[in-house]
Amino acid sequence: MIARCPSCAAEVEEDAKRCPACHWDFAARRAPAKLGIDDAAAEVLKRALKLEDFFPEFTAEIAQKVFPRSGLFAYADKGSLVEQGESGRDLFIVCHGSVQVERGDGTATKVLATLGAGSLLGEIALIKNVPRTATVTAVEQAQIYRLDFNDLQYLLANNKALGDHLRELASSRSR
Numbered sequence: 160m161i162a163r164c165p166s167c168a169a170e171v172e173e174d175a176k177r178c179p180a181c182h183w184d185f186a187a188r189r190a191p192a193k194l195g196i197d198d199a200a201a202e203v204l205k206r207a208l209k210l211e212d213f214f215p216e217f218t219a220e221i222a223q224k225v226f227p228r229s230g231l232f233a234y235a236d237k238g239s240l241v242e243q244g245e246s247g248r249d250l251f252i253v254c255h256g257s258v259q260v261e262r263g264d265g266t267a268t269k270v271l272a273t274l275g276a277g278s279l280l281g282e283i284a285l286i287k288n289v290p291r292t293a294t295v296t297a298v299e300q301a302q303i304y305r306l307d308f309n310d311l312q313y314l315l316a317n318n319k320a321l322g323d324h325l326r327e328l329a330s331s332r333s334r
C-alpha cells in the first residue's frame with residue numbers, strides 16, 4: 160500500500176515511520192528541525208569523515224560550502240533516522256546524544272548497538288548499494304548530521320582515506 164507524505168507529497172509505504180525524501184516523522188507529525196552547524200560539530204565531522212588531509216581546518220563555514228544539501232538536525236526521542244529495508248544512501252554522523260541500532264528478522268528485533276557522539280552510520284547501504292540493513296532511532300534528544308549522498312560524491316572519489324574507512328566499517332558491521 161502506498162500513502163503520501165503530508166509534507167512533500169512523496170509516495171511512501173503505508174506503514175512507514177518516516178518519509179525517505181524529506182524525513183517527515185509520521186508519529187511526531189513533523190520533520191526533524193534543522194539546526195545551524197557550529198565549529199564543534201564541524202570538528203566531529205572532520206574526524207568521522209577522515210578529512211584531516213583534505214581540510215586541515217574544517218569549520219562550520221567550510222562544511223556549509225562543501226555540503227550544501229546536508230545539515231545538522233535535532234531528532235526527538237525515538238525519532239527515526241533510518242528504517243530497515245528502505246532505500247537511501249545518505250550518511251549520518253552523531254554530533255550530540257546517541258542513537259540505537261536494531262535489526263528485525265521477521266519475528267524478533269535485536270538491538271545491535273547504541274552509538275554515541277562521533278559515530279558514523281549508514282555506510283553499508285552507501286558502499287554496497289543495498290536497502291538499509293537496520294533501523295536507527297534517536298535515544299532521547301540527539302543532534303545528527305545528515306550527509307546527503309550527492310554531497311558525498313566528490314569526497315568519495317577523491318578521499319581514499321574515507322573510502323577505505325567506510326568499506327572497513329561496512330564490512331565489520333555486516334558480519
Ligand SMILES: [Zn+2]
Nearest residue numbers: 164167178181
Ligand atoms: Zn516527505
